[in-house]
Amino acid sequence: MRRLLAAPVGLRWVHLILGGALLMPYYLLASVVAGMIGAGDFTSLGVLLLIYAGALPIAALTALFPLVRPMSVAVVRAMCGVPGERLAEGPAGSWAARWRASAWWALHLGVGAVVSGVTLAVPPMGVVLLVLPFSTRLQRAELGLDWFSTGAPVYAAPFLGLLLLAALILCAAGAGALLARLAPVLLGPTAADRLAAAEERAADLAVRNRLARELHDAVGHALSAVTLQAVAARRVLDTDPEFVREALAAIEDTTRRTVGELDAVLGLLRDGDAARPDAAPAPGLHTDLEGLLARTRAAGTPVAERQDPGPAGSWERLPAIVSREAYRIVQEGLSNAMKHGGGPVELSITVQAAPGGQNTRELEISMTNPPAPAGTRADRTTGGRGLRGTAERAALLGGTVEAGPREGHWRLRAVLPLGAEPGTGRSGAADPAGGPR
Structure with missing residues (x-):
């Protein structure tokens, strides 16, 4: 447990962003399918979440190939701080091992996509809130933040920006720790792997x-x-x-x-x-x-x-x-x-x-x-x-x-x-x- 907590948060963060990037081809494929069935307005949050939910099963199916597990194990060992002896070696040799590797792949890509989206959205907003007291009313109106008055709420904006940035770091650290805890469960050796070893x-x-x-x-x-x-x-x-x-x-x-x-x-x-x-x-x-x-x-x-x-x-x-x-x-x-x-x-x-x-x-x-x-x-x-x-x-x-x-x-x-x-x-x-x- 100490080794999991001692792993650099930055590496786990990069690991999550990598998962979000890997989800993009599946997301685009799910978008094409959604367009063919007339899912509706693609700017709607509900439609976007529907496409996101449809991309995960596609990703899970492609992860049934045996070589997906050793690739995932190598990345987890290098970036998540999981001890190597707790992870399986070699391609998945049984369907049980393939399904577990498939579940890990879908989890990594799904959580990584959420963290990637938050990482793209929160830092710009945090920076804006940090410099908000030095902006004019017209600039705040152009940014859609004219609900901040020139009084005390404006000077409270930097604290809100710091809170958002801290929440982003905690979110990435929590998601990285969750994946590190689940990696030995989903990528660890099965009974067949232990017998072969x-x-x-x-x-x-x-x-x-x-x-x-x-x-x-x-x-x-x-x-x-x-x-x-x-x-x-x-x-x-x-x-x-x-x-x-x-x-x-x-x-x-x-x-x-x-x-x-x-x-x-x-x-x-x-x-x-x-x-x-x-x-x-x-x-x-x-x-x-x-x-x-x-x-x-x-x-x-x-x-x-x-x-x-x-x-x-x-x-x-x-x-x-x-x-x-x-x-x-x-x-x-x-x-x-x-x-x-x-x-x-x-x-x-x-x-x-x-x-x-x-x-x-x-x-x-x-x-x-x-x-x-x-x-x-x-x-x-x-x-x-x-x-x-x-x-x-x-x-x-x-x-x-x-x-x-x-x-x-x-x-x-x-x-x-x-x-x-x-x-x-x-x-x-x-x-x-x-x-x-």
């Missing part, structure tokens, strides 16, 4: 979250591995040159692969990049798991693994999206073990029957490692974003993730549904001849 924000947030997950898992894991390898190499630089050579080779291989993964991640942001023939394939269990385990071991973290693809016989028969998200979950778990763990990692990736029967399967990923000894645990600086990302990945596939202390160890367990067993003929089953459907 919420969907747009949700889509933008989903893209940002996806990019954050990919960058955290791909780049974060590589940086952790490179840091540990560099630290280990620095410690034995003078005593074990062969280990240093191996560490540098592992760092080179890790950074080269990470650059490729980073290019693939950034490609997710560009339309069509996923379909490029030369685009780097997304990492998955069947292509990149062994390399991931080798790099983790090279960084100094032992990994004891157990892999069981189940009836499929190979990770290649997993659905591509499950293979990709499972790889990222394993990558995040190993990255956390390298940064915060204190011993070997026990990794199990198995395909098993899901609880409840019905020939459904699920992929279970389980990782456990002992906590770091007291005084050697690295300080956590990532805020737990990786675990949140793994939970989001699993949730997108209808799975779950559990992470936390368990029997003196840290345990990460993820379950991803796979559908029916191969050869059952159920929805989501793998085709025996061609892999997963």
Whole structure:
């Protein structure tokens, strides 16, 4: 409310006069119609008011075009002091929004025409009354003001002139404040506008979250591995040159692969990049798991693994999206073990029957490692974003993730549904001849 009152009266006054000017084409059209039906004497006040009343519905009908609302919103935001967040963005997308914009258009033009007429008539009259005491009787008669005598009424005329000018200012200020109060009501977002804005924000947030997950898992894991390898190499630089050579080779291989993964991640942001023939394939269990385990071991973290693809016989028969998200979950778990763990990692990736029967399967990923000894645990600086990302990945596939202390160890367990067993003929089953459907 304070912002509405603090808006310059002059700008709102100009906004009203602009509305009066915009009404003139509609007023002329209504005058033509009135002349065709024989409305009578156009100098009559009643006829003029009739034409004015007929021009407003014509103006309202032309304001049903969707682009009228953004034009009105831009003018109101610039000249009426209405906060931008209270006004709708973009063209009117529904008939409810169009009718509200049409009502605003008719109100703006109608009130603006009245204020414009008063603005044209009152200032000259006020000036005349201000200088009336200095005029002769003949001049007053020529102006039609001979009812002022040469006595006290003549010297009261300037006060009447000032009163008229003050009334004009108050009228313009009141009309401007009225339009400013009604603008959010008629030009504000409708329920459909709010829903569209919420969907747009949700889509933008989903893209940002996806990019954050990919960058955290791909780049974060590589940086952790490179840091540990560099630290280990620095410690034995003078005593074990062969280990240093191996560490540098592992760092080179890790950074080269990470650059490729980073290019693939950034490609997710560009339309069509996923379909490029030369685009780097997304990492998955069947292509990149062994390399991931080798790099983790090279960084100094032992990994004891157990892999069981189940009836499929190979990770290649997993659905591509499950293979990709499972790889990222394993990558995040190993990255956390390298940064915060204190011993070997026990990794199990198995395909098993899901609880409840019905020939459904699920992929279970389980990782456990002992906590770091007291005084050697690295300080956590990532805020737990990786675990949140793994939970989001699993949730997108209808799975779950559990992470936390368990029997003196840290345990990460993820379950991803796979559908029916191969050869059952159920929805989501793998085709025996061609892999997963």
